[in-house]
Amino acid sequence: MQNTEKRPKMKSMNLSVMLIMLVTVLTAPLAVAETYNVTSTSISGQGSFLEAIDMANNNPGPDIIEFTDGLQVDASTGVDNKSPFLASITDPVVIDGKGGALLGIQQWVSVGGILNPLTDCPSTSKGDVIIALMPGFIEVGNFNQDNSDIQVTVKNLKIEQFDRVAEVWKNASLTLENFTAVDIWKTRRCGGDSVIGVTEGSLTIKQSFFGASTTWRTSLLGTSIVGSRAGDLTIEGSIFQEMGQASGLGINDQWAIAWNGEAGSVVNIVGSRFQKSGALAVAGDSVTNIVNTLWVNDALGEPSVTDRFLNQSSGDMNVVASTFVWNSPECDRLCEEDGYFGLFERLGVGKINIKESAFGFNFDDI
Secondary structure: OOOOOOOOOHHHHHHHHHHHHHHHHHHOOOOOOOEEEEOOOEOOOOOOHHHHHHHHHOOOOOEEEEEOOOOEEEOOOOOOOOOOEEEEEOOOEEEEEEEEEEEOOOEEEOOOOOEOOOOOOOOOOOOOEEEEOOOEEEEEOOOOOOOOOOEEEEEEEEEEOOOOOEEEOOOOEEEEEEEEEEOOEOOOOOOOOOOEEEEOOEEEEEOOEEEEEEOOOOOOOOEEEEEEEEOOEEEEOOEEEEEOOOOOOOOOOOEEEEEEEOOOOEEEEEOOEEEOOOOEEEEEOOEEEEEOOEEEOOOOOOOOHHHOEEEOOOOOEEEEOOEEEEOOOOOOHHHHHOOOOOOEEEOOOOOEEEEOOEEEEOOOOO
C-alpha cells in the first residue's frame, strides 16, 4: 500500500529559521559611540567628570569624554575617599581633557607645624594632623577578570595631588598622551603600591610629564611604574623628573620602572628623559629597547640601588644612542653591602647590548 503521508519540507523549514535569525540580528540594538561633555568645575553632579565616566561605562562600546577647553575641575570635594580610585573604567573610552585639569588636594601638618612635609609619610608619622587626602586617579578594568575589550586613552589632561595615577588590570590597556601628573603622593597607604601599576595589562605613555612624586617606599621596593606579568610598555617623548625624591629632597629613592613582562612583550623607551627619578629593572621575558634617551641621577651623592640598570629578563636589553650620567661609577655603601657594584648588570639569560651611547660621571666627591 502506498504511503501518502506528506513529509515535511526540510529545506523550507531551514530557510524560515535562517530568515528569522537574520531578522533578529538586524533588528537588535547596536552599540552607538557617544560623546559626553564635561562642563562642570565640580567633580560630581550634572556635567561633571564622574557623571561622564558613569554614562560611558553604561553605554557598551567605545565612547568619548571631552572637557570644555581649559576647564579646571576641583576634584577635592564630593570624593569618596574610601575608594582607592576616583574613577573605575569598565568600558573603552577616550578622555580628552582639552588642556584642562583635575585638581586634588592633600594636606597634613607635622608636629613642628610644617605644611605637607615630604620627609615622612603622614599616615605613619606620629603626631601629624591629616587635613585632606585623595584617592588615585583611575582604575582600568576589573581585578582578576579578562578586560581584553577595555582600551582607555587619556590625553591633554593634567592631574595634581592625587594618591596614584592608575592601576591597569588583566589584558586592559592604558594610553597617556600629552598628560601631566605632579605631586602624586602615596599618602593613603604609605610604602605601598606604585604611581602606576600594571598587572597583565599594557601601558603607553607619549609626550607626557611626571614630576615631584613619591611612594615613600624603601629603595629596594619603591617604584614609579610597576609591571607584573605584563604586556608591552611604551614610553615616547616623555619626561620624568624628581620621581621618588620628595620634591628634590633626595629621600626614599625609587626605581623609575620595574617591569616583569610576559613572553613576547617589549619595553620601548624612546626619546625620553629621566632626571633624579631612578633607573630600570626588567625581568620575566621582555625585550628592552632604550633609544635616544637621557638618564641622569641626583646631582649629589653616589648612585643608589635604584639608580642601576638591571636585566633579569630572558630577553635582551638594547641601548642605542642614549646618555647616562651618574656621580660615581660605583653604588653607594648600602648598595655595595647588598652585593651590588655595577651600574649596568646582567642577572638573567638576556644580554645587554650597548651601541653609540655615552656615559658620564660628575665625581662630586673629588
